[in-house]
Amino acid sequence: MTSIQPVPTLNDVAKAAGVSPATVSRALNSPALVSQTTLTRVKAAVDELGYTPNFGARFMAAKRTMTIGAIIPTMENAIFARGIQAFQEQLHSLGYTLLVSSSSYDPDIEEEQIRTLASRGADGILLIGYRRDERTYDFLRRRNIPFLLAWAFAANNSLPAVGFDNRASMYRLCNEVLGLGHRKFGIISGIVDGNDRAANRLKGIVERLKIEGIDLDNVPIIETSYEIENGARAFEQLMEGDDKPTVVMCGNDVLAVGAIQCATEMGLSVPEDVSVTGFDGIEIANIVTPKLATVHVPHAEMGRRAADELVSMVEQSTKGTSFELHSHVRLEASLGHPRNN
């Protein structure tokens, strides 16, 4: 029969198995140090009682939690979904548990969540992008909590990161756009403030346009947060004036899909009347009609590598090695030649 006690402890298991608590602990954590017979008896008692180790107590005694934390800007759209899923699966296979939370792109919330994860004894933390208050990094260093950045990579920055070069990627895409003959640009960027990925993507375009000698004062740039509806509204605004762009480059796929939808509603055809480009290579890029020309990012690989690297930082106490993944410009039907008019 089951005992009356609702939550069995190590002690209860010990009594049931007729051994000392220490032995139970060993049987669970280093089975090699325990004889076969006691091992089976302990296991039986554990099952019998439905024992689960108390995490808080374990944390206090052992200082390790086998937990990795991750803070992403949002769970709602798909930008981070695939990467985080891969991250979590890889962690799982390494014996770690993932705690995810989302900051809604708010630095203050992010910092609060970092503290929460620290309190909970996260052995390591994954963060998105570089830009955040130095104080936040200081906190992590003081606490000796290994952290790894993802979704970005900057060769000139020494913080450990697994990601891709947002600026260079967008630069390459812009190259293709120019190659098709476009000279009248419209840009829909994500909010740049506090978001180095968005900032660098924008920079990639701007730099390339400068080199081309295009007057940036005549290039309308709208900043808005990553929602389909916002992409649509921004697109509408861009197409209002007299001197309409022949191509609208967007900071990510979500904005671009909004732009394409708006174009359709306005009776404009893509790419005949106007070309649209995105960034990320998430699923909707393939679903929208026409298919979206975008920069494809190896999300799953990034998640897996991040897991491997972060765990090795935790286990070997190493400083962490940065790793650059390569993005890939994907030309699709949403990008065509400008109409000669």
Place this chain on the structure above:
Amino acid sequence: MTSIQPVPTLNDVAKAAGVSPATVSRALNSPALVSQTTLTRVKAAVDELGYTPNFGARFMAAKRTMTIGAIIPTMENAIFARGIQAFQEQLHSLGYTLLVSSSSYDPDIEEEQIRTLASRGADGILLIGYRRDERTYDFLRRRNIPFLLAWAFAANNSLPAVGFDNRASMYRLCNEVLGLGHRKFGIISGIVDGNDRAANRLKGIVERLKIEGIDLDNVPIIETSYEIENGARAFEQLMEGDDKPTVVMCGNDVLAVGAIQCATEMGLSVPEDVSVTGFDGIEIANIVTPKLATVHVPHAEMGRRAADELVSMVEQSTKGTSFELHSHVRLEASLGHPRNN
């Protein structure tokens, strides 16, 4: 200057503030019981040292964690994203932290994760759907951990749930399809085993067709997991035979989008050659061309209500009240009359 000690404790704060540890604890947890002057001194010391309460210790002493756990089948596609995001935001505003993990639709992994959450002292747990081993429910009850089910609602089941009636919703959609004159059906269902939502959606169609007197032996049903690519392959298979369906009803939007894409590739036009329907009302339903006829589910509201209900179960120690949300059939261009041939 900062102290040498890497991780400050309550004791350190107490010393810095010149008070006892108990007073610091009170200042943090029930400020009302502490004088203004000491309160400010304690706060100053906390900031100075960058103190964060040790979660494990707090858990052991207080038995509460202000943490809610949620286990969802997958993070990768958008089915759960919006609901969970709303759930988490609502929890946050109630002062709780959310721990999410995904089970990859595997009951064993789910059970393991429930135990993990229990170990970590989750005050309450959110699970998706009804169907799981009774042993799992026993475990939760023995541990006195309040749990709430979501994404499903069955009037005849006493487990607390916040969701919608998957069977009835699909039944209503099927009604509309029949009303347009369709009599040749193809069905692409999610994996039914261990997934009551998928099973009930299928049941909704089957029941309605039976009433209509349609011979179910002639209705091809393909079961496959929720991925776009799988929807496409299943669709291809359905359209292979001589006696092609005039409508393909899918177990969710992801499968349906795959079906539509496949139709396009096969040179079939939707809905002229074949109609397609989905379920969930996630974003891609609006992005695909033609727009997907589907059952729209109030995900955000479900998430918010689930948070409210679960927290009240935790705080008032109530049994939990079930709540049915209403889904809404949305007719869109992917569903039309069957071609008379």
Place this chain on the structure above:
DNA sequence: TTGTACGCGTTATCAC
């Protein structure tokens, strides 16, 4: 309003 002292469940360091 504040301080003292105990216990929460586990791991790790010793002995045996």
Place this chain on the structure above:
DNA sequence: GTGATAACGCGTACAA
């Protein structure tokens, strides 16, 4: 191979 025992950091009676 196994058993005592001392931490770990916090909340909370209880006392002052």
